[in-house]
Amino acid sequence: MNFYVPLVVVLLCLALFGLLRKVSRKSKLLLKGEHVLITGGTSGIGLEFAKLCLLHGCYVTVVGRSATRLEEALKVLRDLSKRLKGKEPIGYLFDVAEANSCESLLAQAEQKQGPIFLLICCAGSCVPGYFEEMDPNVFESQMRSNYLSAVYPVQSAFKRMKELRRGHIVLTSSIGGLLGVFGYSAYSPSKFAVRGLAEVLYQECLPFGVGVSLVCPPDTKTPGFDNENKHKPRETSLLSQGAGLFSAEQVAKEALNDIISRKFLISVGFQGKMLANGFASSFKGNRKES
Numbered sequence: 001m002n003f004y005v006p007l008v009v010v011l012l013c014l015a016l017f018g019l020l021r022k023v024s025r026k027s028k029l030l031l032k033g034e035h036v037l038i039t040g041g042t043s044g045i046g047l048e049f050a051k052l053c054l055l056h057g058c059y060v061t062v063v064g065r066s067a068t069r070l071e072e073a074l075k076v077l078r079d080l081s082k083r084l085k086g087k088e089p090i091g092y093l094f095d096v097a098e099a100n101s102c103e104s105l106l107a108q109a110e111q112k113q114g115p116i117f118l119l120i121c122c123a124g125s126c127v128p129g130y131f132e133e134m135d136p137n138v139f140e141s142q143m144r145s146n147y148l149s150a151v152y153p154v155q156s157a158f159k160r161m162k163e164l165r166r167g168h169i170v171l172t173s174s175i176g177g178l179l180g181v182f183g184y185s186a187y188s189p190s191k192f193a194v195r196g197l198a199e200v201l202y203q204e205c206l207p208f209g210v211g212v213s214l215v216c217p218p219d220t221k222t223p224g225f226d227n228e229n230k231h232k233p234r235e236t237s238l239l240s241q242g243a244g245l246f247s248a249e250q251v252a253k254e255a256l257n258d259i260i261s262r263k264f265l266i267s268v269g270f271q272g273k274m275l276a277n278g279f280a281s282s283f284k285g286n287r288k289e290s
């Protein structure tokens with residue numbers, strides 16, 4: 001009799017383990033055949049997200065403002081999708097920081113690729129400088145570039161996702177959106193705003209089965225980063241040296257894995273994760289639903 005007790009315990013543990021594995025597998029986002037729209041998908045981290053989404057079998061739409069950048073990005077993405085025998089990616093020239101442009105953008109994209117399941121808001125820019133020397137217009141333009149460029153597409157997408165009761169929204173903040181960094185008096189507050197928006201959206205989307213993730217990339221080698229470096233105060237460069245420089249591919253890959261796992265607060269690299277856990281400790285989201 002006593003011999004059977006440990007055996008039953010072991011069998012029960014195995015069954016529980018199997019069940020947990022099944023539940024956790026179920027809770028991952030399944031991207032194959034889904035429409036992914038990426039604002040800022042024509043360069044840097046956004047373009048790497050687009051390539052990875054093609055590898056996952058998604059229908060990809062990228063958005064940017066420069067025709068040259070869009071053309072070059074679409075060439076790369078179309079070559080890749082041909083090799084993968086996937087659906088041809090499409091692209092649009094839209095300024096997503098314009099309030100009235102996003103309804104039309106999403107309607108056009110959905111007509112071609114179906115309902116948007118994953119919206120990745122990656123459009124943004126960084127203008128560093130000493131606070132007292134900064135052109136006052138930059139404070140407004142950084143809010144437009146980083147915060148409003150997320151607000152408008154998300155508003156249009158959320159309405160649609162809410163109706164279908166499915167979908168996932170990704171916002172891109174920054175380590176500079178977790179803590180104020182010397183030289184980022186215009187950039188950091190705009191990325192704090194993105195983080196605030198993500199925390200609100202997480203709660204408002206929850207009842208409708210729509211997920212939200214907030215990606216806070218570390219310093220990442222991209223065309224945008226190279227441009228930012230031309231104007232960076234020396235102190236800002238010195239501060240960021242210790243944290244290292246990541247490739248856009250690595251950042252997008254690690255972030256997409258966490259998005260698929262429906263993580264709310266996402267960062268990359270040891271220091272990035274430490275800062276994300278330390279500075280955004282009041283709200284991390286806790287959903288792991290199926």
Ligand SMILES: NC(=O)c1ccc[n+]([C@@H]2O[C@H](COP(=O)([O-])OP(=O)(O)OC[C@H]3O[C@@H](n4cnc5c(N)ncnc54)[C@H](OP(=O)(O)O)[C@@H]3O)[C@@H](O)[C@H]2O)c1
Nearest residue numbers: 040042043044045064065066096123124174219220222224
């Ligand atoms: N690289 C880093 O170190 C780093 C660190 C933390 C956070 N981030 C954030 O990560 C995101 C991507 O950065 P990145 O370095 O990959 O930048 P990037 O190489 O400059 O790419 C930015 C993309 O956004 C597009 N874009 C910008 N404003 C737009 C608008 N209003 N409407 C439509 N498209 C717009 C750009 O295309 P057009 O210019 O043609 O419109 C481009 O495709 C940004 O939000 C950035 O703030 C980057």
